[in-house]
Amino acid sequence: MDGGEAAKNKKKLIIDTDPGIDDAMAIFVALNSPEVEVIGLTTIFGNVYTTLATRNALHLLEVAERTDIPVAEGSHQTIMKATKLRIADFVHGTDGLGNQNFPPPKGQPIGQSAASFLVEQANEYPGEVTVVALGPLTNIALAIELDPSFPKKIGQIVLLGGAFSVNGNVNPAAEANIFGDPDAADIVFTCGADILAIGINVTHQVILTDADRNRLAQCQSRFAKYLCKIIGVYFAYHHEAYATQGVYLHDPVTLLAAVNPSLLTYTEGVVRVQTSGIMRGITIFDNTKKRYGEITEWTNKPTVKVAVTVDAPAMVELVMERLMNS
Template structure:
């Protein structure tokens, strides 16, 4: 008998690509979204919460130049009807993991502050949580905040190091993979022409995001970071991964750097790398299939 849909909590900083990932999740029969928790990143946390509520109804480095000042392409939507619950994000994560041991996947689309707080506040959390899929890191490629660091890890490097060394089942989906998944200008036109309510909504908010990519990367399209990480949680066959230890640099010029140790050499001396648990790091992605799933699920909404 099938176990039913996989329970996921999306920890998010909406954010245009976050909006897309949330919509894809809501349109994915394989998963049940049991909660959205919010964190700063693309916008400040209070606005991220407002945006998350709005989407579900329909140290701070803030990337409002990528996503627009309101985080959703400067559309300034009316206040959402939903209300955030009183419980904080870390408390919610701990509670859900203990209610459904081994059955909850956290898809972390922003800095890892909430997830690290959950790990630190409850020793049983790493055993109770099914998997933590992290959108973050730049493995063997340049970062996107600076050459060393990817934005989500850079947002809270200490938290990221806690998560990567926690012993939980962690899958990191870095920009080395997500930069292979591009939504082109013509894909956007298809969304705009479709009758999907999420598709139409995204077409409205994508303008700012497309302009940013045209300027920053000289591309005719946008990277689908968040939907790729989300779909890796929905359908693990979309990616392949390698396993090893990941540490995060927390100070200096390379603050936010994610370094992968493949365990091929046994080092004699005891170091910060010794006896650390392995994590999974995505190395390839079926980009055409990810794009196809994103398009289908948005158009059929």
């Protein structure tokens, strides 16, 4: 098949991201995955504020020598216009990339907002675009507000979010991305799109160990060398917070779920997000097996897929292979 044919058969990906050390890994893995074509990055707050997320996204594309890929800047506030944001710089460093203070990127984001870029791409390639959402879901919710037909036009949304059946990582109830904008998350979960949610119940099973880190350090690949430079802060945080000799691969797992879904199993049901109170940000899964008597906030909501198991060794191997062969 010719180059044009090959490109046609690739899955088109937009990565919505808040880089972030594991975001950097996920972006590099995506750029080195022959099954997919990254058609854009959109940015969001989370690990850092949105402005810095945009700067980091542009910087990572420069490192990867892929400045042909557009970056669209996303929302600076939650869907309910809150500007007091939870930023996890204590996990990734104040610059989001391990406190390396890289020079500013030469590139600029495109003139379009993330939401309008998402809507435009879904309209241009109906049913063909997968959004991999690695941060709070504000941009996706804004795309749905902008174009109510977006859920039907987008191919799939693979999102990192929720703590199904386990404790959260912000507090016992909530996982960070959902907690970052619970109202947006509830809009997305109930919008009717084809959604696969990857929660920390799954990503906490996939660990890059000290031994894996050493393998990366000995490797001459550009991506591996770059990641070894930035990853120290992330290892130190995990050691302190979880007493673990390794780091969780949240974002690369979510990215690879979009590339190779056979590495996971999932269940299907309705997910709602609590938007206030002590349980703000909790994701509740209804397996839809019971018929309830009353009409409630749960009735007739569309179902989504939620990951339940993961082939962790295969995931780690795939991440390593794609970072080391660059």
